[in-house]
Amino acid sequence: MVAPARLITPEIADQYDVSQHTVTKSWAQHSEWPQPVGKRGRFKEYDAKDVEKFVRDHVQRAAVDLEPTRLYTAPDLEAAGIGITAGTIRADLTRGRWPEPDRTEHGVNQWLGSTAAQALAGRRGYRRSTQP
Structure with missing residues (x-):
């Protein structure tokens, strides 16, 4: 299956395993949240690559390599x-x-x-x- 180029809030929530509330009330309130690129039904559409970049830069925490025996x-x-x-x-x-x-x-x-x-x-x- 080909990943969609545009995502709406329920799809973003599903893709990143968060609630729709997290997307709309937390992420979308951030100053660097991507601008909508369209509308589908009652939802704003966002470019999937822009959303991915936002999550990578502002949500995901980088893995830290800790010394296992220290x-x-x-x-x-x-x-x-x-x-x-x-x-x-x-x-x-x-x-x-x-x-x-x-x-x-x-x-x-x-x-x-x-x-x-x-x-x-x-x-x-x-x-x-x-x-x-």
Whole structure:
């Protein structure tokens, strides 16, 4: 099947596995969201390549190559450029959305790079690393 050159909100939501609300109330409110190129029914149409570029530049987080056997603290992971803050890691740990630390010494939580990479791979919006 050939990918359509133009997409409407429901198609964008399906293609990127998000809700239509996310497309209209979050992405489309961004200053760099592409301009409509037409209309289909009650929906504005957007160039598929422009939408793809927007998602790549503003939504997807680049995969970060972490050393699998190195221990990282939450601030270390933030500094490594994983795209989330140390505070988010701590909050997600409390809510059960981040793995338990591989090591806790002197009250400092530490995760192996492999543990953090696996947790990140399961989060929406992360590109998969090219390393095995």
